[in-house]
Amino acid sequence: MTSGQKPRAFRITPEPPSNASVTTTPLSPGPQTRIVEEPFEIIDAADGVAVPVAPKRRSPWGALFLSAVGGLVSLGIGLSVERMIADLFQAAPWLGWVALALLALAALALLAIVVRELAGLRRERKIERLRQSAVDALSTRDHTGAQAVVQALSAFYADRNSLSAGRARIDAAADAILDVDDRIGLAEYELLSGLDRQACNAIAAAAKQVSAVTALSPRAIVDVAFVVFAAVRLLRRIAAIYGGRPGFLGFLRLARAAVAHLTVTGGMAVGESVMQQVLGLGIAARISAKLGEGVLNGLMTARFGLAALNVCRPLPFVRETPPRLADVAGELLRAAETESK
Numbered sequence: 001m002t003s004g005q006k007p008r009a010f011r012i013t014p015e016p017p018s019n020a021s022v023t024t025t026p027l028s029p030g031p032q033t034r035i036v037e038e039p040f041e042i043i044d045a046a047d048g049v050a051v052p053v054a055p056k057r058r059s060p061w062g063a064l065f066l067s068a069v070g071g072l073v074s075l076g077i078g079l080s081v082e083r084m085i086a087d088l089f090q091a092a093p094w095l096g097w098v099a100l101a102l103l104a105l106a107a108l109a110l111l112a113i114v115v116r117e118l119a120g121l122r123r124e125r126k127i128e129r130l131r132q133s134a135v136d137a138l139s140t141r142d143h144t145g146a147q148a149v150v151q152a153l154s155a156f157y158a159d160r161n162s163l164s165a166g167r168a169r170i171d172a173a174a175d176a177i178l179d180v181d182d183r184i185g186l187a188e189y190e191l192l193s194g195l196d197r198q199a200c201n202a203i204a205a206a207a208k209q210v211s212a213v214t215a216l217s218p219r220a221i222v223d224v225a226f227v228v229f230a231a232v233r234l235l236r237r238i239a240a241i242y243g244g245r246p247g248f249l250g251f252l253r254l255a256r257a258a259v260a261h262l263t264v265t266g267g268m269a270v271g272e273s274v275m276q277q278v279l280g281l282g283i284a285a286r287i288s289a290k291l292g293e294g295v296l297n298g299l300m301t302a303r304f305g306l307a308a309l310n311v312c313r314p315l316p317f318v319r320e321t322p323p324r325l326a327d328v329a330g331e332l333l334r335a336a337e338t339e340s341k
């Protein structure tokens with residue numbers, strides 16, 4: 001490929017059946033070959049697939065060991081606190097009462113944390129059940145199941161005043177005769193299209209920020225720390241957009257699901273080879289090393305954001321077009337191409 005030629009990707013149509021006559025043609029663009037000028041399609045081929053959170057298999061002995069150790073640690077902490085309070089009462093009664101008040105405040109805070117964690121896990125599981133129910137209704141053409149999914153989704157966003165008009169239109173079409181795809185697609189358009197735009201804007205902003213910071217940072221450890229920080233913040237932001245309120249445990253489940261989605265769709269392969277596919281050898285050779293690292297980190301952040309979007313979204317993509325890497329990170333590549341000229 002010459003330096004002045006733009007990179008192109010070739011998509012080959014499936015081979016004809018074995019009983020059909022096959023004509024051997026040279027490997028050049030022909031009637032059966034479509035030239036794709038947007039090489040992001042190579043990366044976006046599997047972005048629309050949502051990967052559910054798989055139950056983690058654990059050894060029963062490992063769970064028993066952790067439970068026993070946790071019980072021993074809890075007993076040790078409890079005995080230590082009890083002895084400390086008793087000693088304070090012996091030294092000065094008012095110090096003992098202060099210690100009891102502090103212990104009550106700590107127990108109340110712990111109870112609030114536990115309630116928040118359980119509420120976050122409950123909302124996450126509700127989103128997962130909604131998505132799975134929609135997938136089942138679409139695969140079996142279950143009209144009753146589709147109506148139940150739409151009603152549950154409308155009730156899930158009942159506290160959002162910005163979606164009141166969409167919920168009203170969905171309620172007006174509740175008795176209409178619609179196909180399963182059309183009914184779920186209507187709910188998707190009325191309730192999720194605006195949230196999809198917010199999530200894409202958040203992903204694009206995070207990718208640009210990561211690209212700029214890592215291109216200017218003097219240390220590699222700073223790059224790694226900021227990329228991890230941006231990924232954590234982006235995942236929480238996308239979960240909040242779609243109605244999730246994950247605590248610490250809920251965040252770990254979402255992060256594991258997002259990484260699983262990246263692994264299944266091949267997103268973790270965004271590396272030097274993808275940079276060469278997207279930027280082209282001519283451009284990649286002319287840009288600076290730090291700029292290339294910044295663009296690469298921005299692309300990886302965008303890919304993680306798209307995986308998080310698919311995990312946090314309560315419905316699969318039915319009528320709406322799934323966002324592609326070019327939709328949220330195209331500005332990074334245009335900036336890199338401009339810099340290289």
